[in-house]
Amino acid sequence: AFDYLMAARPSVPIIQLRNERESKYPSVIVDQYAGSQAATQHLIDLGHRQIAEISGPLHWHEAFMRHDSYLSTLDTGGLAPAAVVEATGWMPPAGYEAAHKLLDEAKPFSALVVANDYLALGAILALNERGLRVPDDISIVGFDDTPEAAFFMPPLTTVRQDYDTLGQQGIEYLIELINNPDTPVYHRVMIPQLVERKSTCPFTD
Numbered sequence: 001a002f003d004y005l006m007a008a009r010p011s012v013p014i015i016q017l018r019n020e021r022e023s024k025y026p027s028v029i030v031d032q033y034a035g036s037q038a039a040t041q042h043l044i045d046l047g048h049r050q051i052a053e054i055s056g057p058l059h060w061h062e063a064f065m066r067h068d069s070y071l072s073t074l075d076t077g078g079l080a081p082a083a084v085v086e087a088t089g090w091m092p093p094a095g096y097e098a099a100h101k102l103l104d105e106a107k108p109f110s111a112l113v114v115a116n117d118y119l120a121l122g123a124i125l126a127l128n129e130r131g132l133r134v135p136d137d138i139s140i141v142g143f144d145d146t147p148e149a150a151f152f153m154p155p156l157t158t159v160r161q162d163y164d165t166l167g168q169q170g171i172e173y174l175i176e177l178i179n180n181p182d183t184p185v186y187h188r189v190m191i192p193q194l195v196e197r198k199s200t201c202p203f204t205d
Helices: 001-010 032-043 061-076 092-104 117-129 162-180
Strands: 025-031 050-055 084-086 111-114 140-141 158-160 185-192 193-195
Touching: 025 162, 032 061, 032 111, 032 140, 032 158, 032 193, 050 061, 050 092, 050 117, 092 111, 092 117, 111 117, 117 140, 117 193, 158 162, 162 185
Parallel strands: 025 185, 050 084, 050 111, 111 140
Antiparallel strands: 158 193
16 A cells, blocks of 8 residues: 555655565664564573563564564574464453463473563463462563553563654654655664563572
């Protein structure tokens, strides 16, 4: 649809937000790869060596980038994934279901990278139901830093995407294109930040 619009109205300044980095159109994006790398590396730095993942639906490009970064970061650290379950959606019920599936596989893990905060919320409930404490038994990192994340039980360590700045950068870039149609096409890339709270702790035997 976007390609059709650009072909039909090529003179209309348009930018994309949160699109794929390989897009040929002007855009403002958040570096999903860097965010997942920070989340996974945080757990490695805490001493965890068996790190599992609940990914988002992998047909979403952001979910795929986070998953790919998780695998790459483990590989760089000389580690293999403990287990991976792809969630069927992005909301708490999908995280709850995925966590039970992960536990049913009976593969040991001490830490869990989760594709977003809402999935993490469902996963925490599932872990509690199975007698596992967060973070004493399982450390968890989410993604997005939703407004509710600081009020989870426990407050969630997560990766912050600054949507206010994303919107601001998008408007600034659009104004730049309006004022100067010859502005080169490029990607403005924002780096998300890890926010440490109470859902992760150092690994102990």
